[in-house]
Amino acid sequence: MPERSYQPVRVWDLPTRLFHWVLALCIVASVVTAKIGGGAMDWHFRCGYVVLTLLAFRVVWGLVGGRWSRFASFIYAPATVLRYLRGQVKPGEHLDVGHNPLGSFSVFGLLAILALQVATGLVADDEIAYSGPLNRLVETATAEVATSWHKTWGQWIILGLVALHIAAIVYYLRRKRVNLVRPMVLGDKRLPPGTPASADGTPQRVLAVLIVALCAVGAYWVAVQGG
């Protein structure tokens, strides 16, 4: 089908786009505040609670969100990944509409490592001035391992995956002439007519606000456990 017959199709609903850009902002702010240290650690904690809220939201949104934000749309069987890599995509498979089989690895990898970073932060203890709100719930030895992971491997893997993530996006732009950033900002991709769209109307957005509010209450509850 000629590309000029392609039409704008909503792929990334507004809640997913806001999730993405607020998450990116919070990760940058978490790194900066951790490097500054001292009083900036209060903001490091706040960023962590926002990331916790965002991740909890994304898990729920992966079940009830727009079609292309649902996990079911980007969990691929190994055979599909292999076929995608060999360029043997079947008609109507839509592997390049949302997260493609390679992108999905990066998405799940980032979400999992960020969840682990939040979890280890919640029980961490710097043995000077700051400890996570759930620190008193774990043994000292567990807190030590968690703190060490949080400050070393956890941080390094996140920075590495984010660098890889951005490098992949630049590769798509430069080599494949595909701009993935624009749809993550504005929501639409130009796709063949008949490509199913993500629902992104007022009911979905109201639902997203309710889910975020519930997740924020949960994160607040976690935050106040530290007293």
Ligand code: HEM
């Ligand atoms: C700390 C920084 C960042 C983090 C943690 C991050 C994380 C993520 C995550 C988790 C997703 C999946 C979105 C979802 O389905 O919920 C994603 C997708 C995406 N991100 Fe980022 N991101 C970061 C920075 C950036 C930057 C700077 C750009 C632009 C240059 C960018 C562009 C994109 C695009 C275009 C997608 C969609 C990829 C696709 O079409 O499969 N991200 N990012």
